[in-house]
Amino acid sequence: MKQLYGVIGNPIEHSMSPLIHNDAFVYLGINAYYHAFRIKEKDLGDAVKGFKAIGISGFNVTTPHKVEIMQYLDEVDELAKEIGAVNTVVSRDGKLIGYNTDGIGYVRSLQSISKGPLKEKNILVLGAGGAARAIFVTLASMGVKRVDIANRTKERAKELIRFYNDEVNANAFSIQEAEAVQNLYDVIIHTTTVGMHPNTEESPFSLGHLKEDCIVSDIIYNPLETKLLRVGRQQGAITQNGVDMFVYQGALAFELWTGILPNIERMKKLVTTKLGG
Known part of the structure; x- marks a missing residue:
């Protein structure tokens, strides 16, 4: 059977x-x-x-x-x-x-395109919902150097970080604050539904001055290339969709x-x- x-x-x-x-x-x-x-x-x-x-x-x-x-x-x-x-x-x-294989699955997929160990990277996570939590907790448990959280509601980002306050170097930002310091990050990870079909021309974050060889990763896979990824690619970033x-x-x-x-x-x-x- x-x-x-x-x-x-x-x-x-x-x-x-x-x-x-x-x-x-x-x-x-x-x-x-x-x-x-x-x-x-x-x-x-x-x-x-x-x-x-x-x-x-x-x-x-x-x-x-x-x-x-x-x-x-x-x-x-x-x-x-x-x-x-x-x-x-x-x-x-x-x-x-x-x-829960979401966090470790995502981290393995990210490592597959990273030029070096993720532990040595400065990482920015956009969003503070369930997917962000899975990714943040997994990265923190691995001992990643720095994982910051940016969210429309800054307090939600703070709540997520508070859970791991003593175990990971992390800061909470509003989206606008994070946009101003985006060149500090080796990896930018988008975890919300902004830009998902059918609202494909929406973007959660304004990319403008990325660090060289920055990875821009979006967990959305419909469309295969969100506006965030398209702009990142045009600016020379390494991009990864949610597939x-x-x-x-x-x-x-x-x-x-x-x-x-x-x-x-x-x-x-x-x-x-x-x-x-």
């Missing part, structure tokens, strides 16, 4: 997780199937019970369930606890165990389930082609 995996969210119809995971199962000869489940917020507890009852092997978690799912799991990994969210659940010995983060976090989830790291380049090509790139 095929093993069952899946992703839960609401909405979920747009998810490309079934595309990459089902292809990986076929490519690696694993007898399994991955399905997208639309689960309403009020039904989350019942859905988790149902998954346990049918013996699901694992599943991903996306918006809006990443925080609420934690109360329904048997165990939660320490890093996921620190981040405060779960995006991957593994069934092991009858228990459902929660992990890399999506694929790396998915590959790490796949490895947690099966013990096998799938072909990341194959996954990336599938997603990019699907998006028209």
Whole structure:
């Protein structure tokens, strides 16, 4: 009998997780199937019970369930606890165990294009929501030299930093304050939805005087090149869209389930082609 995996969210119809995971199962000869489940917020507890009852092997978690799912799991990994969210659940010995591969998936994707170790970089994170927290906590836990946060509401940036105040060199800025000192940073990471389809001409940050060889990274992958990335590219920056983060976090989830790291380049090509790139 095929093993069952899946992703839960609401909405979920747009998810490309079934595309990459089902292809990986076929490519690696694993007898399994991955399905997208639309689960309403009020039904989350019942859905988790149902998954346990049918013996699901694992599943991903996306918006809006990443925080609420934690109360329904048997165990939660320490890093996921620190981040405060779960995006991957593994069934092991009858228990459902929660992990978060968003932060480490993103960091690995970023390291893949960095000319040197991330630990030595000055990094600016734009935004202070769930994705920013996952990335910030992961970078901080790695001992990165400096990770500053810029957000429209400066107080939210301060709250995020406060959690790791003694463990990372970090400052909170408004967007305007960060724009004025952008040439200090080796890496600028955008984590909000500003610039996502259909509002593709919006930009969260005004790029004007970037450091030489600066990396500008955007976790958005629709469009493949946001206005922020286009302006960064025109100014000579190394740019990265959200396909890399999506694929790396998915590959790490796949490895947690099966013990096998799938072909990341194959996954990336599938997603990019699907998006028209």
